[in-house]
Amino acid sequence: VCYRRRGHNEMDEPMFTQPLMYKQIHKQVPVLKKYADKLIADGTVTLQEFEEEIAKYDRICEEAYTRSKDNKILHIKHWLDSPWPGFFNVDGEPKSMSCPPTGISEELLTHIGNVASSVPVEDFKIHSGLSRILKARSEMTKNRLVDWALAEYMAFGSVLKEGIHVRLSGQDVERGTF
Known part of the structure; x- marks a missing residue:
């Protein structure tokens, strides 16, 4: 069974739309805690090792967030699996995409x-x-x-x-x- 503990997005409050289900979800132990408890109980990791990994992950996220503030240009090309050759060509000739004026005050x-x-x-x-x-x-x-x-x-x-x-x-x- 899979669920979102805190809803769909920052504006979603699932206690409005599904209050009974989310009352049950809030009673559940978070998955990370369950997994950590099991790993520690099994001797796979120590509590200190677990806490160090959490701190390391938090640092990685914070550093990435800080770096993201410096990004001024979104390079969409990085997101494409492969370029689409000929996509902007009509009968073998390059065709520019028109962009009508948009925007509001x-x-x-x-x-x-x-x-x-x-x-x-x-x-x-x-x-x-x-x-x-x-x-x-x-x-x-x-x-x-x-x-x-x-x-x-x-x-x-x-x-x-x-x-x-x-x-x-x-x-x-x-x-x-x-």
């Missing part, structure tokens, strides 16, 4: 962020967890910061503001994430 993004962090009507009572999420979203908007979930919300909002219908499907819709 910061003012509109701020408006969408404010709407995304507000309650529909004044006397609307919301769950305290959702209230916390909306407050955090409002702070991000005020401070000109955007996480992945707010970026998605802003993207959907900007497309809707242009009068284009947006339809979501899949797991997130079924679970009530959006």
Whole structure:
């Protein structure tokens, strides 16, 4: 059996959508602890060795995170399995991809962020967890910061503001994430 202990992403609060299941999940001992306890009990590693490995891994992650702040250019070529020869050719001739103008003003993004962090009507009572999420979203908007979930919300909002219908499907819709 496999599960996500903390939900799908930073904006997902599974206690809203699947409270009974997540009450059971929270009672479970984390997999890392179970595995470490077994390895230590079997004599495969000592507690000190385990703790050193955890510290080493944390250091690797912190160093990578620090280095990532210096990256200014995303080199997509590194992500491709192999280049697609001829993909941008038509009848053997190179064809440039047109890129229509896109983008919206910061003012509109701020408006969408404010709407995304507000309650529909004044006397609307919301769950305290959702209230916390909306407050955090409002702070991000005020401070000109955007996480992945707010970026998605802003993207959907900007497309809707242009009068284009947006339809979501899949797991997130079924679970009530959006």
